[in-house]
Amino acid sequence: MSILVNKNTNVLVQGITGKEGSFHAQKCIEYGTKVIAGVTPFKGKTLFNDSVPVYNTIKEAKKEHKIDATMVFVPAGFAAAGVIEAIEAEIPLIVCITEGIPVTDMLNVKAALNCSKSFMIGPNCPGIITADECKIGIMPGFIHKKGRVGVLSRSGTLTYEAVNQLTKAGFGETTCVGIGGDPIIGSPFISFLKMFEQDPETDAVVMIGEIGGTAEEEASEYVKNHMKKPVIGFIAGKTAPAGKRMGHAGAIISGGKGTASDKLKTMEKNGIHIADNPSVIAETVKKALNVY
Amino acid sequence: MDIHEYQAKELLNKHGIKTLKSILCFKPDEVYDAYKTLSSSVAAVKAQVHAGGRGKGGGVKIAKSADEAKSIAEKMIGMNLVTAQTGKEGKLVKKVLVEEGAAIIKEFYLSLTVDRKNAAIAFVLSAEGGMEIEEVSKNHPEKILTVSVNPLYGLKSYHILEMSLFLGIDKNLFGGFSKLINLLYGAFIAEDMSMLEINPLILTGSDEFIPLDAKIILDDNADFRHPYFKDLIDEDEEEPLEVKAKSVGLNYIKLDGNVGCMVNGAGLAMATMDTIKEFGAAPANFLDVGGTADAKRVETAFNILLSDKNVKGIFINIFGGIVKCDMVAEGVVSAAKNIGLKLPVVVRLEGTNADEAAKIIENSGMNFVSAESLADGAKKISKIVNG
Numbered sequence: 001m002s003i004l005v006n007k008n009t010n011v012l013v014q015g016i017t018g019k020e021g022s023f024h025a026q027k028c029i030e031y032g033t034k035v036i037a038g039v040t041p042f043k044g045k046t047l048f049n050d051s052v053p054v055y056n057t058i059k060e061a062k063k064e065h066k067i068d069a070t071m072v073f074v075p076a077g078f079a080a081a082g083v084i085e086a087i088e089a090e091i092p093l094i095v096c097i098t099e100g101i102p103v104t105d106m107l108n109v110k111a112a113l114n115c116s117k118s119f120m121i122g123p124n125c126p127g128i129i130t131a132d133e134c135k136i137g138i139m140p141g142f143i144h145k146k147g148r149v150g151v152l153s154r155s156g157t158l159t160y161e162a163v164n165q166l167t168k169a170g171f172g173e174t175t176c177v178g179i180g181g182d183p184i185i186g187s188p189f190i191s192f193l194k195m196f197e198q199d200p201e202t203d204a205v206v207m208i209g210e211i212g213g214t215a216e217e218e219a220s221e222y223v224k225n226h227m228k229k230p231v232i233g234f235i236a237g238k239t240a241p242a243g244k245r246m247g248h249a250g251a252i253i254s255g256g257k258g259t260a261s262d263k264l265k266t267m268e269k270n271g272i273h274i275a276d277n278p279s280v281i282a283e284t285v286k287k288a289l290n291v292y
Numbered sequence: 293m294d295i296h297e298y299q300a301k302e303l304l305n306k307h308g309i310k311t312l313k314s315i316l317c318f319k320p321d322e323v324y325d326a327y328k329t330l331s332s333s334v335a336a337v338k339a340q341v342h343a344g345g346r347g348k349g350g351g352v353k354i355a356k357s358a359d360e361a362k363s364i365a366e367k368m369i370g371m372n373l374v375t376a377q378t379g380k381e382g383k384l385v386k387k388v389l390v391e392e393g394a395a396i397i398k399e400f401y402l403s404l405t406v407d408r409k410n411a412a413i414a415f416v417l418s419a420e421g422g423m424e425i426e427e428v429s430k431n432h433p434e435k436i437l438t439v440s441v442n443p444l445y446g447l448k449s450y451h452i453l454e455m456s457l458f459l460g461i462d463k464n465l466f467g468g469f470s471k472l473i474n475l476l477y478g479a480f481i482a483e484d485m486s487m488l489e490i491n492p493l494i495l496t497g498s499d500e501f502i503p504l505d506a507k508i509i510l511d512d513n514a515d516f517r518h519p520y521f522k523d524l525i526d527e528d529e530e531e532p533l534e535v536k537a538k539s540v541g542l543n544y545i546k547l548d549g550n551v552g553c554m555v556n557g558a559g560l561a562m563a564t565m566d567t568i569k570e571f572g573a574a575p576a577n578f579l580d581v582g583g584t585a586d587a588k589r590v591e592t593a594f595n596i597l598l599s600d601k602n603v604k605g606i607f608i609n610i611f612g613g614i615v616k617c618d619m620v621a622e623g624v625v626s627a628a629k630n631i632g633l634k635l636p637v638v639v640r641l642e643g644t645n646a647d648e649a650a651k652i653i654e655n656s657g658m659n660f661v662s663a664e665s666l667a668d669g670a671k672k673i674s675k676i677v678n679g
Contacts, residue, residue, distance in 0.1 A: 155559020247558025279667035
């Protein structure tokens with residue numbers, strides 16, 4: 001078991017012929033992901049890597065294939081339109097990798113998403129991976145190993161850091177999700193915590209947050225009220241100055257709100273096991289699961 | 293990106309929102325002339341810097357004559373304005389806005405921000421105009437109203453009615469207030485703002501609602517559809533090293549410590565800074581070198597780090613995802629040799645071929661130490677810089 005994606009997930013790639021899109025589509029195929037079709041405007045009726053059919057629109061692709069998920073590599077200026085195209089085509093899972101989408105565009109996407117049949121991950125994220133089954137994203141596949149811990153994160157390489165430790169410590173992972181580093185994202189931590197709580201193979205969840213917004217606080221309330229499985233938390237940005245955007249568009253302390261210390265305080269109060277620095281994430285999981 | 297008050301007001305004017313007549317000046321003589329031109333019985337001289345809290349810091353003064361305006365400007369232009377938002381080093385004032393006076397009947401606080409939790413645009417209002425809103429929100433949360441507007445439905449008259457009743461605005465003035473709120477909402481979306489703060493919004497003796505101050509933050513991500521954004525950048529307001537880093541495509545933020553940090557990924561970069569602090573040293577910067585971290589990029593990053601004279605040692609923390617660690621290690625060594633780097637460097641490379649990479653680092657003949665984890669590296673570099 002896992003959440004959202006597995007070895008049977010049929011994946012479409014939007015922007016499959018672009019530089020990033022083609023590189024990562026190929027890496028996903030190598031990992032074992034069922035990439036069944038791609039979309040690039042004006043590249044219809046061609047083949048990607050001599051094997052994956054490319055269509056002009058999702059509508060065209062949908063006539064020929066059953067699509068479970070789409071991986072969006074459309075450039076920032078057009079990405080919101082790409083996501084809305086996927087929403088209109090009722091693609092169940094939308095994973096948007098693109099960084100740099102304007103906030104007002106995401107407000108519209110989010111409004112459309114709320115009255116749709118689709119579930120969205122990202123944007124500005126590494127994607128989602130179920131170890132040894134399906135990778136929809138840009139994370140290095142080799143660090144992942146099938147196991148018992150779910151991973152959620154607003155970051156990219158910091159997630160790899162956690163996954164690497166979990167794999168080396170012998171825990172392995174069920175599914176890992178980069179939820180995105182933007183102020184407005186498709187789905188917050190809570191949506192995934194709910195799924196992990198119900199997934200019989202996930203024994204614990206690692207949640208990696210950072211400064212900005214209040215998503216971690218809301219997630220920790222949820223953990224306290226609705227979860228039996230232990231959640232291990234880390235927050236990046238204790239030393240970040242106020243008012244500065246720390247790389248991610250969403251990582252900013254504004255009006256004194258969204259500091260690491262506020263988040264950690266609330267998380268601890270709500271029973272989340274805190275890892276003081278990223279090097280002790282696996283150790284903290286060990287303690288939380290009483291494994292010695 | 294932050295912009296100045298005078299630029300913010302120009303943007304509002306573009307959308308039909310009236311502000312008081314004002315003139316931007318760079319010299320005291322220009323301020324004298326501006327006062328005459330405005331032919332108002334009083335005028336405000338306002339320092340144009342990217343920071344709030346200017347009034348308390350002495351950055352906003354009232355003049356009752358052209359001579360007085362000039363003498364205020366003589367002190368203000370060239371001063372280091374320190375406010376709650378500038379840090380103790382303050383900001384050098386290079387220009388001032390001279391603005392006509394107005395008969396103020398009432399002052400309000402009004403802002404529009406992105407409501408992250410509800411994915412909406414939030415209006416925040418208070419009848420306590422001119423006050424620090426953070427203070428009001430802490431001590432008197434009941435004096436603040438937040439109205440979130442779902443972008444799908446848009447701003448509706450009942451939203452504005454709620455705002456108007458909360459602020460105690462007279463029924464006869466609802467038309468003017470409603471028009472202003474609609475224009476502000478339209479401007480916020482049309483110009484891709486992340487924040488629009490008007491503190492205070494005044495009601496004048498002639499029953500007009502006018503933004504007396506305006507602070508706007510624009511969404512950098514939307515610059516592709518607003519070519520004018522780049523014209524609003526004032527490099528005097530930015531940290532010079534950050535400007536330099538940006539021009540070579542690096543995401544860099546200067547901090548106060550002495551450990552230069554080079555990391556791939558924003559989250560890992562923040563976590564690296566935090567861990568250095570945990571082990572007793574302080575980070576000199578945030579730097580996301582990006583996914584590829586090849587020799588050329590690393591060299592550019594070294595040059596930026598070394599421009600900060602506080603830097604006593606460098607910690608490189610790269611999680612090799614798609615790229616192989618030994619390639620990154622070779623790039624780091626060749627970049628360091630190329631620029632003749634003397635400072636001690638701790639390198640932590642994780643991912644494919646990490647062991648080979650560590651060997652390359654240890655055998656480089658440079659002042660390099662390799663580390664096996666983030667914590668190990670942070671511990672080592674902290675020990676080095678703390679002596």
